[in-house]
Amino acid sequence: MHEYCHASSAFISCQHQPALVYDHARSADIAAAALLADCGLNEAAMSDPATRLSPAQVMRLVSNAARALGAPDTSFMLGQQMLPGHYGAVSHALIQATSLREALTILSTHHATLTPLLRPRLMTDGPFAVLYWTDTFGTPSLRPFLVEMHLTAVAAMTRWLSGERLPWHFCFNRAKPRHAEQHAVHLGTALRFECQLDAQLIDIDCLDRPWPRGNRVAMAAALRTADAELLAEPGRSSLLSVLYDYLHARITAAPTLEESARDLGISPATLKRHLALHGTHFQAELDQVRTHVSIYLLQVRHCDNEQVARHLGFHDAKNFRRSFRRWTGITPTLMRNTLLPAN
Amino acid sequence: MLSLHRTSLVVSAAALLLVFFLYASLGVLKPEATWQWLDIIGEGGTALLCGVWLVMMLSARPAGAVTSLLTIGLAGLMLGAWADCMDEFYKLSAVHVWDNWLEAACTLGGGLTLTAGLYFYRIEQLSLNEHLTKRERLFRDHRAFDRVTQLANADYLRKQLKAELDNAGTTRGSLILLDIDGFHAINREHGTREGDRVLQAVTHLLLLNVRRDDLVCRYAGDRFAVLLPATDTLQTLRMAEHLRRMIALMRHYPKAGNTPVSLSARHVCAAIEGNADALLDTLNQRLEAAGSGGGGAVRAQPLSA
Numbered sequence: 001m002h003e004y005c006h007a008s009s010a011f012i013s014c015q016h017q018p019a020l021v022y023d024h025a026r027s028a029d030i031a032a033a034a035l036l037a038d039c040g041l042n043e044a045a046m047s048d049p050a051t052r053l054s055p056a057q058v059m060r061l062v063s064n065a066a067r068a069l070g071a072p073d074t075s076f077m078l079g080q081q082m083l084p085g086h087y088g089a090v091s092h093a094l095i096q097a098t099s100l101r102e103a104l105t106i107l108s109t110h111h112a113t114l115t116p117l118l119r120p121r122l123m124t125d126g127p128f129a130v131l132y133w134t135d136t137f138g139t140p141s142l143r144p145f146l147v148e149m150h151l152t153a154v155a156a157m158t159r160w161l162s163g164e165r166l167p168w169h170f171c172f173n174r175a176k177p178r179h180a181e182q183h184a185v186h187l188g189t190a191l192r193f194e195c196q197l198d199a200q201l202i203d204i205d206c207l208d209r210p211w212p213r214g215n216r217v218a219m220a221a222a223l224r225t226a227d228a229e230l231l232a233e234p235g236r237s238s239l240l241s242v243l244y245d246y247l248h249a250r251i252t253a254a255p256t257l258e259e260s261a262r263d264l265g266i267s268p269a270t271l272k273r274h275l276a277l278h279g280t281h282f283q284a285e286l287d288q289v290r291t292h293v294s295i296y297l298l299q300v301r302h303c304d305n306e307q308v309a310r311h312l313g314f315h316d317a318k319n320f321r322r323s324f325r326r327w328t329g330i331t332p333t334l335m336r337n338t339l340l341p342a343n
Numbered sequence: 344m345l346s347l348h349r350t351s352l353v354v355s356a357a358a359l360l361l362v363f364f365l366y367a368s369l370g371v372l373k374p375e376a377t378w379q380w381l382d383i384i385g386e387g388g389t390a391l392l393c394g395v396w397l398v399m400m401l402s403a404r405p406a407g408a409v410t411s412l413l414t415i416g417l418a419g420l421m422l423g424a425w426a427d428c429m430d431e432f433y434k435l436s437a438v439h440v441w442d443n444w445l446e447a448a449c450t451l452g453g454g455l456t457l458t459a460g461l462y463f464y465r466i467e468q469l470s471l472n473e474h475l476t477k478r479e480r481l482f483r484d485h486r487a488f489d490r491v492t493q494l495a496n497a498d499y500l501r502k503q504l505k506a507e508l509d510n511a512g513t514t515r516g517s518l519i520l521l522d523i524d525g526f527h528a529i530n531r532e533h534g535t536r537e538g539d540r541v542l543q544a545v546t547h548l549l550l551l552n553v554r555r556d557d558l559v560c561r562y563a564g565d566r567f568a569v570l571l572p573a574t575d576t577l578q579t580l581r582m583a584e585h586l587r588r589m590i591a592l593m594r595h596y597p598k599a600g601n602t603p604v605s606l607s608a609r610h611v612c613a614a615i616e617g618n619a620d621a622l623l624d625t626l627n628q629r630l631e632a633a634g635s636g637g638g639g640a641v642r643a644q645p646l647s648a
Binding site for chain 1: 490496497498501522527528530531535536562563564565566620623624627628631634
């Protein structure tokens with residue numbers, strides 16, 4: 001039985017991400033009532049440290065703030081302030097991180113506290129370290145905003161902690177905006193759109209360069225506290241996150257809905273219903289994992305279509321090519337170079 | 344804004360009611376068959392529209408002489424049309440001549456007062472435009488102004504660049520992009536509110552140091568653009584260098600504490616030619632390359648004395 005939480009499970013402290021969004025908008029003189037509309041919260045609740053919000057409430061708060069502020073840079077400004085943040089021991093651990101690898105590892109492990117609205121996933125076995133972001137609670141309309149916010153958060157945090165502007169490349173799973181001046185100023189000009197993946201990449205050599213602020217002893221101590229907190233409060237991963245992990249680990253066996261439900265300890269009907277609550281369905285989730293695995297094999301491992309097809313349990317490369325086209329709209333051959341920087 | 348003008352609105356509404364009661368009490372209701380619907384719709388519609396214009400105007404204006412003139416003018420036109428409309432419903436005996444006078448006085452008086460109001464509005468607007476020099480050129484687009492700095496944004500800049508490019512006959516202008524070093528550190532250490540104040544301070548400094556015809560825009564974040572019409576490369580470089588030096592000389596005092604934050608900036612410039620988007624892309628890339636050259640160390644640091 002895997003424990004997982006729902007978009008309606010109240011587990012996000014109001015002093016964490018909600019306070020960031022709330023204070024940012026309030027400092028621009030946005031009325032509290034406009035921010036908390038349809039959140040099921042009032043001002044008194046927001047100032048009570050014991051209040052916990054559900055992801056659905058936080059997402060409502062974020063979209064209220066974005067609409068009320070009406071500024072093109074809200075996502076980037078929120079991102080700049082989001083990490084390391086003031087989220088207790090785990091934030092202290094991040095501040096003391098001695099290298100990019102450590103910071104990104106802490107981020108991936110403690111995603112439920114640090115980035116509850118999107119899940120960062122780290123791949124470090126190619127010429128580039130890839131940090132890509134997957135959905136946790138299903139937010140199609142808010143997704144571009146959240147992606148900008150989270151990519152900026154990691155870029156800004158690592159810039160601050162490393163003391164230099166790190167050479168990140170950014171990939172967006174969306175059409176190129178007509179003008180990307182906000183992206184260019186806040187993230188830099190190494191931007192790619194229509195990438196099938198929302199990700200940030202960095203030269204693998206940057207991972208282990210020592211950081212000036214880091215302190216291994218202090219980090220280890222903070223991390224022990226953070227890990228204990230994580231153990232004390234299990235089941236804060238979302239269903240989409242848990243299912244992604246499950247499918248990713250068994251992708252070669254082409255898992256079915258029934259098998260997945262059984263292994264998650266719920267009935268197929270419940271799994272279907274819970275996925276529908278997130279605005280998705282099993283096949284879409286499976287196809288997403290297959291797409292991500294294909295991209296990894298094609299681009300990082302430099303596999304050919306034949307090998308990817310075999311890995312994913314297809315009869316032949318032709319079948320795989322057809323399916324891949326259905327998932328992404330483009331052929332694997334075209335895909336081969338969309339993620340990694342040109343040089 | 345409307346709450347400022349409660350008296351005007353109440354008086355106008357009371358006048359409408361008064362006219363109605365005058366007609367209703369002194370006149371005789373015409374039989375429904377003789378109502379001229381076309382006239383009723385025309386006159387009633389005019390009264391209604393004048394009322395809408397009155398509310399829209401008041402909701403967007405502070406109190407003052409110009410606003411009073413515009414109010415009296417629009418309210419007069421509204422009352423004139425309203426009286427005309429009442430005329431269609433009530434028949435007044437021939438002994439009453441005031442109704443014709445009322446209509447004529449309201450309509451003509453309203454029209455004249457509105458004209459006077461618009462005349463002074465024009466003068467007022469011209470003096471307000473003075474405040475916007477260096478912030479806008481040639482055309483106005485209210486959506487293009489940034490909330491923090493009150494400067495025009497990148498969209499407006501692109502339109503201006505296109506206008507400059509289309510204007511092939513005249514001497515080409517130039518464009519400067521300026522980026523504040525280590526601005527993220529100010530946001531991080533002093534908060535984004537303080538960051539906004541730094542941007543406002545830099546905005547003032549830039550506006551004070553450019554010519555009347557130049558245009559200062561906030562491109563995005565901490566990146567500013569200065570458009571210099573009819574300016575050659577050498578002059579532009581001098582201007583960019585001057586602006587950079589002015590920023591390096593300025594001291595920003597955060598709200599909390601008396602330790603000033605010193606600023607520095609880097610710039611790139613180019614003649615305006617080719618395509619606006621490509622020009623901006625190139626300048627952004629060059630600016631980024633200029634930034635990474637110095638190791639990107641945090642340069643916005645408190646002065647030690």
